[in-house]
Amino acid sequence: MANKALVFVNDADAAAPLLAAACANFDRVLLATNNPSLSGADETYLYDAGATAVQAVPAVTSLIAAQRPDAVLCEAGADGKLVAGYAAAALGTSPICDATSVSFSAEGLEAARMVYGGGAVALERSAWPAVVVAAPGAFEAGGAVRTGEVHTLELSAPAGVRLLGVEEAAPEKKVNLNAAKCVVGVGRGLGSEENLPLVEELAGLMGAEIGCTRPAAEEEHWYGKERYIGVSGCMIKPAVYLALGISGQVQHMVGVNQAKTIFAVDKSDKAPIVEQADHVLIGDIKAVLPRIIELLK
Ligand SMILES: Cc1cc2nc3c(=O)[nH]c(=O)nc-3n(C[C@H](O)[C@H](O)[C@H](O)COP(=O)(O)OP(=O)(O)OC[C@H]3O[C@@H](n4cnc5c(N)ncnc54)[C@H](O)[C@@H]3O)c2cc1C
DSSP, X not given: OOOEEEEEOOOHHHHHHHHHHXXXXXXXXXXXXXXXXXXXXXEEEEOOTTOOHHHXXXXXXXXXXXXXXXXXXXXXXXXXXXXXXXXXXXXXSOXXXXXXXXXXXXXXXXXXXXXXXXXXXXXXXXXXXXEEEEOTTSSOSOSOOOOOEEEEOOOOOOTTOOOOOOOOOOOOOOOOGGGOSEEEEEOGGGOOGGGHHHHHHHHHHHTOEEEEOHIIIIISOSSOGGGBBSTTSBOOOOSEEEEESOOOOHHHHTTTTTOSEEEEEEXXXXXXXXXXXXXXXXXOHHHHHHHHHHHHO
């Protein structure tokens, strides 16, 4: 099995599966992070917690160029992709982004990722060195990790980039749809913002996290982007997924098709989700939701 992996991750939830996979498959594991609460590698390179990935990239790239890891495993999202691009250039390879599963062998790794808007899965192989951006759920959490030294990674000012100021984003409730056992998904069929309290009441009674479709987040702005599920959002594996007013287009369904049981409520018996869900209730959400809530109570 391969020698050395470098994991780039700042998010605590993403760190556990990435570090577990690295420790299971590599003799030596290095971690580059700005999150002081993370551990689990043979060596941790910790940089300033307030620094952005853009500010960290020159130092992380120099570390990668000096250490020449066989694999660089990056967390999902813009920061992971930014580091992956620079890491691949430093190692003379190409990054594989949005990998939904990764397997390792002595020669290299094989990663699956969705293509054609979720219509197909491409299997890509890379010899060592390999650089992968892992989608949430690509690796399982758990498994033995390591303990080791913590070094400070000094940051140098990135050429051509000046920090003009920092503006705090409004605090969002942290969602971890990936780990949720029960998810209520909201689609455009919900009709109006006024019905959101009903969804929240139902989710509370079911002990469910709330997810949504891309239009419910990006067009209707009912929920933040971190809650939309599908090929360009997050992938979930709950025991129960309840889809409310979701037509069931492939770009959404690829994100939920690992749910054990899918329930759907839709007013149209022609909606594609009718064919894909395990249990379907045909009806108007405005009438059905209060009734389900009443029954659950
Ligand atoms: C490249 C690309 C990537 C994409 N990525 C994603 C992605 O990651 N995630 C994602 O979700 N989408 C994604 N999309 C969009 C996707 O193709 C669909 O447009 C989207 O999933 C549809 O969202 P929806 O089901 O909420 O809305 P709609 O398709 O409009 O469906 C609404 C449903 O609600 C039902 N309905 C309407 N009124 C009521 C009522 N009163 N009571 C009950 N039911 C009602 C309708 O019958 C219908 O079935 C992507 C598209 C592209 C092109």
